[in-house]
Amino acid sequence: MVPYLMTASPVEIIHADETLVVVAKAPGTPTQPDQTGDSSVLTLVQELIGSRLWPVHRIDRPASGIVLCARTTAAAAELSAQLASGRMERRYWALVAATDLPDSGELADRLVHDRRLNKSFVRTEGKQSALHYWVRGRGERYSLLEIALRTGRHHQVRAQLAHQGWPVRGDVKYGARRTLPGGGICLHAVRISLTHPVTGERLTFTTRPPSDPLWDALSTGIQPADGPDNDAPTHR
Numbered sequence: 001m002v003p004y005l006m007t008a009s010p011v012e013i014i015h016a017d018e019t020l021v022v023v024a025k026a027p028g029t030p031t032q033p034d035q036t037g038d039s040s041v042l043t044l045v046q047e048l049i050g051s052r053l054w055p056v057h058r059i060d061r062p063a064s065g066i067v068l069c070a071r072t073t074a075a076a077a078e079l080s081a082q083l084a085s086g087r088m089e090r091r092y093w094a095l096v097a098a099t100d101l102p103d104s105g106e107l108a109d110r111l112v113h114d115r116r117l118n119k120s121f122v123r124t125e126g127k128q129s130a131l132h133y134w135v136r137g138r139g140e141r142y143s144l145l146e147i148a149l150r151t152g153r154h155h156q157v158r159a160q161l162a163h164q165g166w167p168v169r170g171d172v173k174y175g176a177r178r179t180l181p182g183g184g185i186c187l188h189a190v191r192i193s194l195t196h197p198v199t200g201e202r203l204t205f206t207t208r209p210p211s212d213p214l215w216d217a218l219s220t221g222i223q224p225a226d227g228p229d230n231d232a233p234t235h236r
Helices: 042-047 075-087 158-164 213-219
Strands: 012-015 020-025 063-069 089-096 104-113 120-121 127-138 143-149 187-195 203-204
Touching: 012 042, 020 042, 042 063, 042 213, 063 075, 063 104, 063 213, 075 187, 089 158, 089 213, 104 158, 120 158, 127 213, 143 158
Parallel strands: 063 187
Antiparallel strands: 012 020, 020 063, 089 143, 089 187, 104 120, 104 127, 127 143, 187 203
8 A cells, every 4th residue: 555645636545556546536626638628537646656547437527536546457457347247336425405305215217318418317218227325414404315326327326316306515417506616516436345456355445525514514423334235324
């Protein structure tokens, strides 16, 4: 493990070895280079460690949290296979504008990605999409959800929550009333569990959401639930 500390940076490396790199990104930073030309997780971390990386998955630009990168093509292939087969577990936290939702539940919808709008919609002809959620905290106007993805569709969490009438805080693209300073949204990739491609060791990494009064109020003292099949307790 290589302990990097990147103060006041949009990325922080929380684990690095010869095979993989685990990064925590700030909201507003793209995972890979895009047409804006803004610095991405991939370019920033490659410059820092001085070697090429292959991103195993992406998280939306306005979201924050864990991004996994491989340092070899073989590792990228193995980690991608874990992701596709469900052997890699990813958890998200989201602050949603709703307080009367059930303590837990499964959301199953069919999503269509409109490339022109860069937005996903629930449509009968769409691809099957599913997630499980638990309420981890409730405030006066917002709730903290923990989410386990069953599938990995474009903007899946944002689109499915919005379809329920529970838009993610700051996500005006999917129905939130107002933006947040800096343009980020309160969707955070909080936890990832995977099997190391070389050692076979099961590894779990977590990262706290960005410092924010509402994130702090609803998530302080809470850790992501342990394991893919364990119901997370409700925190009131």
